[in-house]
Amino acid sequence: MGHDYFKEVVKDIKRAAKIIGLPIDHVARLAHPRAEIRVAVPLVRDNGSIEVFTGYRVQHHNARGPFKGGIRLDPDVKPDMLKAIAAIMSLKCATMDIPWGGSHGAISCDPDKLSRGELERVARRYTYMLLPFIGPKKDIPAPDRGTDAQFMSWIMDTFSTMHGHTITGVVTGKPVEVGGTRGRKDATGRGVMFITRRALEDANIPLQGSTVTCIGFGNVGSFAAHHLARKGCKVLAASDRHGGIHDPSGLDIHALREWVEEKGTVKGFPGAEPVTDDDILAMDIDVLVSAARELTVTSKNQAKVNARIIVEAANASVTSKAASALHERGIIVLPDILVSAGGVTASYFEWVQDTSSFFWSEHEIAVRLRDLMLQAYDDVNAIARERDLDLRTAAYVLSVGRLVEAQMRRGVWP
Ligand code: NAD
Numbered sequence: 001m002g003h004d005y006f007k008e009v010v011k012d013i014k015r016a017a018k019i020i021g022l023p024i025d026h027v028a029r030l031a032h033p034r035a036e037i038r039v040a041v042p043l044v045r046d047n048g049s050i051e052v053f054t055g056y057r058v059q060h061h062n063a064r065g066p067f068k069g070g071i072r073l074d075p076d077v078k079p080d081m082l083k084a085i086a087a088i089m090s091l092k093c094a095t096m097d098i099p100w101g102g103s104h105g106a107i108s109c110d111p112d113k114l115s116r117g118e119l120e121r122v123a124r125r126y127t128y129m130l131l132p133f134i135g136p137k138k139d140i141p142a143p144d145r146g147t148d149a150q151f152m153s154w155i156m157d158t159f160s161t162m163h164g165h166t167i168t169g170v171v172t173g174k175p176v177e178v179g180g181t182r183g184r185k186d187a188t189g190r191g192v193m194f195i196t197r198r199a200l201e202d203a204n205i206p207l208q209g210s211t212v213t214c215i216g217f218g219n220v221g222s223f224a225a226h227h228l229a230r231k232g233c234k235v236l237a238a239s240d241r242h243g244g245i246h247d248p249s250g251l252d253i254h255a256l257r258e259w260v261e262e263k264g265t266v267k268g269f270p271g272a273e274p275v276t277d278d279d280i281l282a283m284d285i286d287v288l289v290s291a292a293r294e295l296t297v298t299s300k301n302q303a304k305v306n307a308r309i310i311v312e313a314a315n316a317s318v319t320s321k322a323a324s325a326l327h328e329r330g331i332i333v334l335p336d337i338l339v340s341a342g343g344v345t346a347s348y349f350e351w352v353q354d355t356s357s358f359f360w361s362e363h364e365i366a367v368r369l370r371d372l373m374l375q376a377y378d379d380v381n382a383i384a385r386e387r388d389l390d391l392r393t394a395a396y397v398l399s400v401g402r403l404v405e406a407q408m409r410r411g412v413w414p
Helices: 004-021 025-030 079-095 116-129 151-163 188-200 220-230 253-263 279-280 320-328 340-355 361-388 390-408
Strands: 035-044 052-061 067-073 102-107 139-143 211-215 235-241 244-248 273-275 283-291 305-310 333-334
Touching: 004 025, 004 079, 004 320, 004 390, 025 035, 025 390, 035 079, 035 102, 035 116, 052 067, 052 116, 067 079, 067 361, 079 102, 079 340, 079 361, 079 390, 102 139, 116 151, 139 151, 139 340, 188 220, 188 283, 188 333, 188 340, 188 361, 211 220, 211 279, 220 253, 220 283, 220 340, 235 253, 235 279, 244 279, 320 333, 340 361, 361 390
Parallel strands: 067 102, 067 139, 211 235, 211 283, 283 305, 305 333
Antiparallel strands: 035 052, 052 102, 235 244, 244 273
């Protein structure tokens, strides 16, 4: 399934283009990433032996501005999934009306098996190999699974050293000390809350006491749960790759986050019952937050879902087919290219601050994030209402329209 996910994304793009009657030859260009770069990343291990990993960078679209996307460490990289996520990033930036395109990258190593020194050498060699392709005006990497703010610092330092001066804007998700932005860490989870709150309101479900479950309790899932709980939602269940927990009277998210900080998993949280992801899928609740990884809700398991709203917090975590089936069953799908755009939006703020060397307060960031997210929600909703579409299709109509429009204005040259 993961194998042809890019094809699925392209199918969705074409379907959206057809709805608004875009010229098919321009749309076809979206089926071809601008570049797919593959490099060797040799590493001298701490014991002196040499291991060679493969580094990838897929650059999908840059007609609206530089490529933008994460870098993941994954021993099991699926190049096709990188293409899919690069395309989703193009669509996400266009949905948000951020002047960036989309890209995605990976290195085929397992971060759990590398020392800190080895990770640093991998980051620097990967950056060195990609020097001609990245930069604040070309392609701006960010953290994804297995990479973090420290990894971004090493990329920034390597890139800067090779250019002879500090260039903070080459990556986002950096520590605040070296050009990172305030409010980046919880931005995706906070964005999930802004959009979910509005969707609940539009569905006439009172926010106070609405019930939530969370598959995936990492950066995105735990902050989404935190912000939703703070607004009065009751989070009944949460899971991670080690297992899940359930408390019908509502989990104490603050305590749970502390527990996970200490133990590395939600498993064993006092007072909660163990559950599987399948149990969580089937719970009768208002909001299911899918924040673990790609392809979590598929046509195989969507029939089990018993929620009013599904939040596609992890990119491509609800397949296109599953989304259509859910829509037919009257379940609202909040699509990744809208609902999980808080992170890239904060990244955009980081890049703007880096390039202007002027930094904003936490409050300014939270307010701007809310405004941009709700603007995008309104834009998507207007299309959904006007054309009688589900939100996912409407988001595709909006973003594909913007990508193609930019391409047509620029033309093809040489
Ligand atoms: P993370 O690594 O911090 O968290 C992932 C969580 O999912 C962990 O709790 C992990 O244990 C859990 N998980 C993995 N496999 C699971 C399974 N089979 N069942 C249940 N839980 C499982 O990653 P993150 O930063 O929270 O990102 C989650 C997803 O969202 C990724 O796909 C990422 O690409 C995407 N995303 C992240 C951001 C961001 O700002 N971090 C923004 C947009 C999209």
